[in-house]
Amino acid sequence: MATNTQIPVADRRVPVIAPGHTFSTITEKISNIVLSRPISLGWILGFLIVFSMMNMLMMALGYLFIKGTGIWGINIPIGWGFAIVNFVWWIGIGHAGTLISAILCLLRQTWRNSINRFAEAMTLFAVACAGIFPLAHTGRPWLAYWLFPYPNTMQYWPNFRSPLVWDVFAVSTYFTISLVFWFVGLIPDLASLRDRTENIWVQRIYGLLAMGWRGSARHWHRYETAYLLLAGLATPLVLSVHTVVSFDFAVGIVPGWHTTIFPPYFVAGAIYSGFAMVLCLAIPIRAIYGLKDFITERHLENAAKVMLATGLIVAYGYGMEAFMGWYSGSQFDSFLLWNRLHGPYRLLYMALLGCNIFIPQVLWLKKFRVSTGWLWLISFVVLVGMWLERFIIVVVSLSRDFLTSSWGQYYPTKWDWMTFAGTIGMFLTAMWLFVRILPMISIFELRTLLPESQVHEAAEVKQ
Amino acid sequence: MSDFSGNGPIYGLMAEFDSAQELVAAAHKTHEAGYQKIDAYSPFPIEGLAEAIGFHSNRVPLVVLIGGLIGGISAYALQYWVAVITYPVNVGGRPYHSWPSFIIVTFELTILFAGLSSAIGMIVLNGLPMPYHPVFNVPEFAKASENKFFLIVFSSDPKYDANRTRSFLTELAPRMVAEVPS
Numbered sequence: 001m002a003t004n005t006q007i008p009v010a011d012r013r014v015p016v017i018a019p020g021h022t023f024s025t026i027t028e029k030i031s032n033i034v035l036s037r038p039i040s041l042g043w044i045l046g047f048l049i050v051f052s053m054m055n056m057l058m059m060a061l062g063y064l065f066i067k068g069t070g071i072w073g074i075n076i077p078i079g080w081g082f083a084i085v086n087f088v089w090w091i092g093i094g095h096a097g098t099l100i101s102a103i104l105c106l107l108r109q110t111w112r113n114s115i116n117r118f119a120e121a122m123t124l125f126a127v128a129c130a131g132i133f134p135l136a137h138t139g140r141p142w143l144a145y146w147l148f149p150y151p152n153t154m155q156y157w158p159n160f161r162s163p164l165v166w167d168v169f170a171v172s173t174y175f176t177i178s179l180v181f182w183f184v185g186l187i188p189d190l191a192s193l194r195d196r197t198e199n200i201w202v203q204r205i206y207g208l209l210a211m212g213w214r215g216s217a218r219h220w221h222r223y224e225t226a227y228l229l230l231a232g233l234a235t236p237l238v239l240s241v242h243t244v245v246s247f248d249f250a251v252g253i254v255p256g257w258h259t260t261i262f263p264p265y266f267v268a269g270a271i272y273s274g275f276a277m278v279l280c281l282a283i284p285i286r287a288i289y290g291l292k293d294f295i296t297e298r299h300l301e302n303a304a305k306v307m308l309a310t311g312l313i314v315a316y317g318y319g320m321e322a323f324m325g326w327y328s329g330s331q332f333d334s335f336l337l338w339n340r341l342h343g344p345y346r347l348l349y350m351a352l353l354g355c356n357i358f359i360p361q362v363l364w365l366k367k368f369r370v371s372t373g374w375l376w377l378i379s380f381v382v383l384v385g386m387w388l389e390r391f392i393i394v395v396v397s398l399s400r401d402f403l404t405s406s407w408g409q410y411y412p413t414k415w416d417w418m419t420f421a422g423t424i425g426m427f428l429t430a431m432w433l434f435v436r437i438l439p440m441i442s443i444f445e446l447r448t449l450l451p452e453s454q455v456h457e458a459a460e461v462k463q
Numbered sequence: 464m465s466d467f468s469g470n471g472p473i474y475g476l477m478a479e480f481d482s483a484q485e486l487v488a489a490a491h492k493t494h495e496a497g498y499q500k501i502d503a504y505s506p507f508p509i510e511g512l513a514e515a516i517g518f519h520s521n522r523v524p525l526v527v528l529i530g531g532l533i534g535g536i537s538a539y540a541l542q543y544w545v546a547v548i549t550y551p552v553n554v555g556g557r558p559y560h561s562w563p564s565f566i567i568v569t570f571e572l573t574i575l576f577a578g579l580s581s582a583i584g585m586i587v588l589n590g591l592p593m594p595y596h597p598v599f600n601v602p603e604f605a606k607a608s609e610n611k612f613f614l615i616v617f618s619s620d621p622k623y624d625a626n627r628t629r630s631f632l633t634e635l636a637p638r639m640v641a642e643v644p645s
Contacts, residue, residue: 023506023610149541157550160542161564169568173575180582192506192608211592214599215607217490217503219589221513225523226585230578233527237574244567447507455487455509 014301016111017449018293026294026446027192030439033289035197039436042288047432053425060418061136069139071415078398078410083137085390086420088245089273090130090427091171092266092386095238096274097123098178101185102234105227111302113445114294118285118434119278120182125430126277127175129423134167136419163247170244177237181230184223187213188444242270249393255332256397259324265317272310272356273386275303279379283372285435294441297370304369307382308360314389315357332402344409345396348388355385474597474645475617476628477604478637483509486612489635490515493614496631500620504598504613526584527577534576538569597645615643 017026064071074081097119104112135141147168149158158165190210197203213219246266249257279300286295325337340349359381368374395410434440447453480486483505490503494517501516513519542565546552551559586592598604598615607613614637616628625642632640 027506027609149545155550157545159552160546160568161554161561166567166571169571173571176575177578180578184582184585188507188608195605195608207594211586212594212596213591213608214596214604215504215506216589217505217509217512217516218518219591220505220508221518222521222523222585222588224508225521226527226581229524229527229581233531233574233578233581237571237578240567240570240574244571247567444507453483453507453509455483455511 014298030441030443050425050428054429057422073412077406077408080394082416083133085394087130087133088390089387090126092270092273093277094123094126095270096278098238102231105231114441117442118440121434123178125427129427163251166244170241174241189439242266254397255336261320268310268313275307276379276382283376301369304363308363311360352388355381473618474643475615477615477643478632478640480612500617502615504607527581530580531573531577535573538572600644601641
């Protein structure tokens with residue numbers, strides 16, 4: 001019935017799922033990580049570290065709420081600082097999750113099936129981290145609901161012509177749709193966990209979340225339609241989110257911000273850093289939890305190729321910025337270029353070029369794409385590089401605008417660093433819990449990758 | 464318990480299969496034999512299974528279209544009302560109805576409403592949440608979310624007859640046939 005002869009001869013690459021697996025072994029392997037694997041000392045120690053980092057965030061935010069944003073390094077002219085740098089960085093990281101789950105789903109890239117679940121989780125956690133920054137940056141986060149249009153006794157309404165209001169809608173829609181997409185994908189797997197566990201309370205919790213999913217053909221039919229429509233809706237959404245974020249800059253007239261290349265270049269940069277984060281997480285997770293059968297060399301190589309491609313788009317963006325600095329003839333734009341290369345932040349700009357453009361070029365070589373150690377390191381470098389890119393965009397432009405009298409310099413304080421490191425802690429805490437509480441790989445979508453699941457093809461082979 | 468009860472204590476007869484191919488073939492035969500009220504259960508979506516049991520009407524796309532339209536129209540209407548009618552702000556004599564600035568929020572809310580209606584529509588049309596269902600009374604059914612495939616003929620089907628339906632299902636060569644108590 002299910003034999004290897006069904007695999008087309010042309011497809012001799014590393015398979016997306018290691019040979020020898022059946023529906024049961026896939027289910028068992030993934031659900032046992034949640035249901036029966038004992039909690040190791042390493043997990044507890046790691047959790048203590050990341051949880052402490054998250055508590056550092058709580059302290060930093062608590063002090064911020066008492067004292068106000070004066071504890072940060074921001075001041076006029078650099079009023080944005082770390083808050084916006086980190087916001088843009090985290091939002092960008094989220095983009096890979098939606099790209100993998102939605103765009104690759106529409107393009108029928110089946111290799112996505114083993115990495116979409118945790119990439120989507122990564123999206124949610126990254127967007128949650130991102131959301132903290134603009135809220136804290138408002139200065140009075142307890143009044144953040146003023147950003148939403150609602151009838152109020154002050155008789156005021158938000159200004160819908162402002163990119164900052166667009167951002168509120170874009171980011172909150174993005175978070176909601178990502179959450180819905182993730183949850184819809186989880187329903188059948190929650191049912192699998194419900195049916196496999198022996199603990200009555202665990203069964204009740206998963207049962208409650210699975211909502212009584214029983215795998216009826218009618219249900220699957222509607223489910224697949226809904227999932228495909230969600231993918232179709234999330235695709236333009238993910239492209240729009242970083243576009244809107246880039247409007248925060250591009251609509252302003254500050255040199256270095258006021259360019260039309262920002263939307264595509266931001267989206268490419270977002271996917272670039274997002275895939276870097278996917279690799280940074282996937283490489284250790286697949287080793288620790290023995291998932292090399294499902295997250296194979298092919299997945300890592302494909303992710304590396306996406307990184308290389310989006311990295312080149314980002315490089316084109318840098319090139320175009322430099323070209324326009326010269327070609328526009330605007331003295332402010334050409335000064336910005338000069339200032340990036342020779343001004344007080346030149347070392348950061350050089351590091352940015354190294355991290356984002358030069359170092360990742362080694363991914364042209366297969367050796368680096370299949371070596372997990374190198375790939376992890378390059379991904380980490382890209383994450384650093386993309387953070388530097390946001391820093392350069394925000395800080396360098398604001399520090400040197402049109403009048404020399406309004407030039408300034410930005411120095412982050414310890415509270416800035418604690419908040420940033422704290423969100424990394426929060427992100428990792430959520431990941432730490434996620435891998436033990438929910439199936440980190442979509443079980444039912446992996447089942448569909450087995451040749452036995454293809455009714456028509458198998459029938460043809462029989463004949 | 465009675466062999467003669469078409470409706471009542473027995474919810475239906477369930478047959479268990481080993482593979483997706485067998486399930487689809489069995490579903491086709493059962494539907495062709497004139498059974499209308501049948502259902503099939505599988506651990507993953509199987510192409511053509513819904514058609515095999517005679518299920519064609521899928522209203523999820525319509526729900527999503529309506530949701531998206533409501534989202535888009537209400538978003539634009541809200542912005543128009545705020546910017547033109549209730550809270551007009553004169554910025555250097557520029558028009559109040561500055562529609563290009565309204566596109567983004569309109570787009571985002573279209574996606575938001577369409578996406579939410581897609582998920583909620585799918586769940587509600589499927590009759591979920593339904594934590595209890597008679598099919599869960601069959602102990603083997605726990606494997607329906609792992610590696611086994613099930614076909615059920617509901618006792619409410621006009622052609623249902625405990626003995627004849629059981630022998631019909633047995634002819635399809637399942638692993639087992641079980642009564643589903645309701």
